[in-house]
Amino acid sequence: MPDRTFVSASDAWHEALAYVERGLPFHAHEVFEQRWRCAPQDERALWQALAQWGAALTHDARGNATGARRVAERARSGLDAETIVEPVDATTVTASLSRLLTDLA
Secondary structure, three states, rough: OOOOOOHHHHHHHHHHHHHHOOOOHHHHHHHHHHHHHHHHHHHHHHHHHHHHHHHHHHHOOOOOOOHHHHHHHHHHOOOOHHHOOOOOOHHHHHHHHHHHHHHHH
C-alpha cells in the first residue's frame, strides 16, 4: 500500500474495497484514512466512517469483538446518504456493517 498525501475518491474506494474483498481490512482502513486526510471538508465525515468500517473489520479479524462492535456502530451512524460521493456504494458498506453487528450480537 503506497504512502501518499493525495488519493482520489475513486482510487480510494476501489483500492480499499479490493483490500476488504481480499481479507485485508487494515489496509482498507489505511486507504480510507489517506482519503479522509485529503478529502474536501464536506466529504470528510464519509471517509472517516469508511475508515471506521475498515477498523471494525480489523478488530473483528483480530478477535476483538468489543472493539469491532463499538467502531462498527460509529461507522454506521457516520454514514449519511447525503454525504455519499461517487463511486462509494453505501449499500455494500451498510450491509457489511449489519452482518458484522449481527454476528457480534
